Amino acid sequence: MRVMVTGGAGFIGSHLIDALLKRGDNVVVIDNLSSGKLSFIQDHINDGNVEHINHDLTNLEGMAQHFEGIEMVFHLAANADIRLGTQITDTDLRHGTVATYNVLESMRLTGVDKIVFASSSVVYGENAPMPTPETYGPTIPISLYGASKLAAEGLIGSWVGTFGFQAWVFRFANIIGERGTHGVIFDFINKLNATPNRLEVLGNGLQEKSYMEVKECVTSILHVVEHTDLPFNLCNLGSVDTISVRQIAETVVEETGYHDALIDYTGGDRGWAGDIPRARLAIDKLNQLGYIPSMNSKEAVRHTVRALIKEIGLR
Amino acid sequence: MRVMVTGGAGFIGSHLIDALLKRGDNVVVIDNLSSGKLSFIQDHINDGNVEHINHDLTNLEGMAQHFEGIEMVFHLAANADIRLGTQITDTDLRHGTVATYNVLESMRLTGVDKIVFASSSVVYGENAPMPTPETYGPTIPISLYGASKLAAEGLIGSWVGTFGFQAWVFRFANIIGERGTHGVIFDFINKLNATPNRLEVLGNGLQEKSYMEVKECVTSILHVVEHTDLPFNLCNLGSVDTISVRQIAETVVEETGYHDALIDYTGGDRGWAGDIPRARLAIDKLNQLGYIPSMNSKEAVRHTVRALIKEIGLR
Numbered sequence: 001m002r003v004m005v006t007g008g009a010g011f012i013g014s015h016l017i018d019a020l021l022k023r024g025d026n027v028v029v030i031d032n033l034s035s036g037k038l039s040f041i042q043d044h045i046n047d048g049n050v051e052h053i054n055h056d057l058t059n060l061e062g063m064a065q066h067f068e069g070i071e072m073v074f075h076l077a078a079n080a081d082i083r084l085g086t087q088i089t090d091t092d093l094r095h096g097t098v099a100t101y102n103v104l105e106s107m108r109l110t111g112v113d114k115i116v117f118a119s120s121s122v123v124y125g126e127n128a129p130m131p132t133p134e135t136y137g138p139t140i141p142i143s144l145y146g147a148s149k150l151a152a153e154g155l156i157g158s159w160v161g162t163f164g165f166q167a168w169v170f171r172f173a174n175i176i177g178e179r180g181t182h183g184v185i186f187d188f189i190n191k192l193n194a195t196p197n198r199l200e201v202l203g204n205g206l207q208e209k210s211y212m213e214v215k216e217c218v219t220s221i222l223h224v225v226e227h228t229d230l231p232f233n234l235c236n237l238g239s240v241d242t243i244s245v246r247q248i249a250e251t252v253v254e255e256t257g258y259h260d261a262l263i264d265y266t267g268g269d270r271g272w273a274g275d276i277p278r279a280r281l282a283i284d285k286l287n288q289l290g291y292i293p294s295m296n297s298k299e300a301v302r303h304t305v306r307a308l309i310k311e312i313g314l315r
Numbered sequence: 316m317r318v319m320v321t322g323g324a325g326f327i328g329s330h331l332i333d334a335l336l337k338r339g340d341n342v343v344v345i346d347n348l349s350s351g352k353l354s355f356i357q358d359h360i361n362d363g364n365v366e367h368i369n370h371d372l373t374n375l376e377g378m379a380q381h382f383e384g385i386e387m388v389f390h391l392a393a394n395a396d397i398r399l400g401t402q403i404t405d406t407d408l409r410h411g412t413v414a415t416y417n418v419l420e421s422m423r424l425t426g427v428d429k430i431v432f433a434s435s436s437v438v439y440g441e442n443a444p445m446p447t448p449e450t451y452g453p454t455i456p457i458s459l460y461g462a463s464k465l466a467a468e469g470l471i472g473s474w475v476g477t478f479g480f481q482a483w484v485f486r487f488a489n490i491i492g493e494r495g496t497h498g499v500i501f502d503f504i505n506k507l508n509a510t511p512n513r514l515e516v517l518g519n520g521l522q523e524k525s526y527m528e529v530k531e532c533v534t535s536i537l538h539v540v541e542h543t544d545l546p547f548n549l550c551n552l553g554s555v556d557t558i559s560v561r562q563i564a565e566t567v568v569e570e571t572g573y574h575d576a577l578i579d580y581t582g583g584d585r586g587w588a589g590d591i592p593r594a595r596l597a598i599d600k601l602n603q604l605g606y607i608p609s610m611n612s613k614e615a616v617r618h619t620v621r622a623l624i625k626e627i628g629l630r
C-alpha cells in the first residue's frame with residue numbers, strides 16, 4: 001500500500017515508518033523538520049523505500065499534489081511542545097487545527113479518503129474518571145495543545161460525515177521510547193547532564209500518568225486499523241497503569257548514575273498551567289480488539305531511560 | 316455591566332441584546348453584518364445604549380482594542396448556514412474556529428476573562444442517545460459547522476484551564492422565532508411565496524428535531540449564567556420534545572393559507588450530507604437550575620411560523 005505519514009521524520013512517525021516498511025508499504029513523508037530529524041529515516045530514504053517531502057502543513061498551497069495516489073494518510077504532525085501554548089497561543093491552532101484542515105482538504109481534492117490520526121488523552125481534560133473510557137464526555141481540554149487535538153477530531157468526524165471519509169482516531173497516553181526528542185525523560189537526562197548534582201522537577205512530583213512504549217504504540221495502531229472498519233473508529237492507546245513523575249525522576253537518577261543529584265521539586269500540583277496532573281486511559285477497547293501492551297508504565301519508563309541515555313550520552 | 320455581543324446584529328444576538336438592555340447592561344456589538352441586520356438593533360443604537368463596531372472577527376488585527384473595559388463577552392458570531400460546509404470547506408474553520416480564537420486572544424490581551432458561547436447540539440454527532448445529556452461522549456460532529464463548534468468549545472476550555480478564564484458554553488437545539496433569517500421555517504415560507512403550489516422539502520420529512528423559541532433561549536442563557544459559577548459551565552438548551560420536518564411543512568402550509576401546495580419530498584433520511592436526522596437534547600440540567608421552557612417544539616414552531624409570515628409577508 002502507498003501511504004503518507006505526516007510528521008514522518010518525528011519520534012513516533014519514524015517508528016511507524018519502520019513498521020509500515022516491515023509490512024511492505026511504500027511511504028511518502030511530509031515533514032518540515034521543525035522537530036523531526038531526517039536522520040531517523042535517512043536509511044529508508046537511501047534504500048528508496050521512503051520519499052521525503054519538505055512542506056509546511058500550515059500552507060495549503062501546493063500541498064494536494066503530494067497526496068495523489070496515496071491510499072491512507074497517517075497524520076501525526078503537530079507541535080510537540082504542549083507547554084508552549086502558555087506563551088505563544090497560535091502555535092497549536094496553526095500547526096494542529098489548521099494543518100489538519102489542510103491535510104483533510106488535500107485528501108478530499110485528490111480523492112484520498114482514509115485517515116489515521118494521533119489524538120491525545122489530554123482531550124479528556126482534568127475532571128475525567130480514571131481509567132477514562134472513550135465514551136467519557138464532555139471533553140474539555142485545558143491546554144491549547146489539547147484544544148487543537150479536539151478540533152482535529154471534530155474536523156475528521158465532519159469529513160467522515162460530510163465527504164464519506166473513513167477514519168481511525170487514537171487518543172494517546174504519553175508515548176516514550178528510542179528517538180525521543182522531548183518529554184519528561186528526555187528533559188531529565190539533559191538537565192542532569194547540565195547540572196549533575198541537581199534535578200529540577202516541575203510541580204510536586206506527584207503528577208501520575210500512563211506511559212506507553214513507542215514500538216507498542218505503532219504496533220497497536222496498525223493492529224486496530226486492521227481490526228476495525230467503521231466509518232469513524234476511536235480508540236485509546238496506553239498502558240495498564242501509571243507512574244509518578246517522582247518515580248520517573250528517581251529512575252533517571254538511578255540509571256544515569258548521578259547518585260548525588262538532589263531532586264528539587266518546584267511545587268504545585270501540576271507542571272504548568274494546562275498540565276493535567278493525573279491521567280490513565282481505559283484500554284479495554286484496545287484489549288478487546290486483541291492487543292495487550294506487554295510493558296506497563298514502569299517498564300516502559302525504565303526501557304526508555306536506558307535507551308535515551310545511550311542516545312543522548314552522559315557527560 | 317458593560318458587555319460585548321459578537322454577532323449582536325444577528326437573529327439570536329439581537330434578542331439577547333433586548334434582554335441585556337432590559338436588565339440595564341451597556342452593550343458593545345461586533346458584527347460585520349455578513350448575515351446580521353443593523354435594523355434589528357438600530358433603535359438601541361439610536362437610543363445610545365448600544366455601540367456597533369463593524370469588524371470581521373477573522374481579522375485579529377485591530378480587534379483587541381474593542382474589548383477594553385468589557386466585563387463579559389457573549390460570543391454568538393458564526394457562519395449560520397450549516398449546509399454551506401458541503402460546498403466551501405473553510406468557512407466554518409475561519410468564521411467559527413479562527414474567529415473564536417481571535418475573540419479569546421483579544422480578551423486575554425485586554426484582561427477580559429468571562430465568556431458565554433453559543434455552541435450547538437450538532438457537536439453530539441448522529442449516534443447519540445436521545446435525549447442527549449451533556450455528559451455524552453465521544454462528541455463526533457458530522458458537519459463542518461459542528462466541527463467548528465467543537466473546536467471552539469475546546470479553545471474555550473483551554474483558555475479556562477491555561478489562562479484562568481470563566482466560561483459558559485451552551486449547546487443549542489434549533490433556535491427559532493421573530494427575526495429569523497435562515498432555517499427551515501424561513502426557507503419554507505420563502506419557497507411557498509415563490510411557488511405557492513409546491514413546497515420542496517429536503518429529505519423524506521421524517522427528520523425530527525427539537526426547537527426552542529429565541530426569547531426563551533436568551534432568557535435561559537442569562538438565567539444559567541446567573542445561577543452557575545464553575546470555571547467551565549456547560550448546559551444544553553432546548554425544549555422538551557421534537558417535531559418532524561413533515562409537521563413543520565404542514566404547519567407552514569396551513570398558516571400561510573397556500574392550501575393547494577403539494578409537499579414534495581426529495582427523499583433520503585437527511586436534508587444534506589452532514590445533516591443529523593434526529594436530535595433531542597436532555598434539558599434536565601437546565602431544569603434543575605430552575606428554568607423550564609414554556610413552549611414545546613410544536614408551540615415554538617407555530618409561534619415562529621406566524622411571526623415570520625408577518626415579517627416576510629405573503630405574496
